[in-house]
Amino acid sequence: MSDLGQAVFIPRLVAHMRTVAPGIRVVTVDRSFKDAQEAMALGHIDLAIGMFLNFDKDFYQQRLFQESYVAMVRVNHPDIRNTLDAGKFLRAEHVAYSPTAGSHAAFEAEVDDFFHRHDVHRKVAVRLAHSLGLAQIIASSDLVACVPSRLAATMLTEPDIRTFPLPFETTALPVSQLWHLRFRNDEGHKWLRSVIYELFQETALPDFAKS
Secondary structure: OOHHHHHHHHHHHHHHHHHHOOOOOOOOOOOOOOHHHHHHHOOOOOOEEEEEOOOOEEEEEEEEEEOOOEEEEOOOOOOOOOOHHHHHHHOOEEEEEEEOOOOOHHHHHHHHHHHHHOOOEEEEEEOOOOOOOOHHHHOOOOOEEEEHHHHHHHHHHOOOOEEEEEEOOOOEEEEEEEHHHHHHOOOHHHHHHHHHHHHHHHHHHHHOOOO
């Protein structure tokens, strides 16, 4: 999983595991599509969790929930106060968040298409591969960041940040867990998959986190 996935999934998963299976050791890695698939085929990684669209046919996939994006800005932004309309979004300077894992490139393409349709050049001041520090960047600048809603929810402890719906339609992306066929009938693996599904399926999520 990416650092986004670690922020969203791991606190809840670890808290649960410490209660039901305290002997379990949890390890996260952040790999490219190609490297993740190779490591899973070799049995070095049990699961991939995130927004994945291009895994090979030797993998099984179980959808957990649909994810949508929101715009994140500082509370005292000079142009974005009570609403975020298309004009304000097009005028703003942006932070582009593009982690290695996942399918955020598909969302970024939709944002770029929105600017193209309005014949406006998108001003990207910062491009980030990781979410660490993103909240502080937004809180101390007039930049706008488009991030998955559940990542934004983990950052709202920062008092100087607020979120808005995007001023255009985007495609909701499926967040899934994936595993290689070698683990299909492994009892321990089946247990792990069931735990993650029970914790993070759409109906199990808190109301504030639902798309």
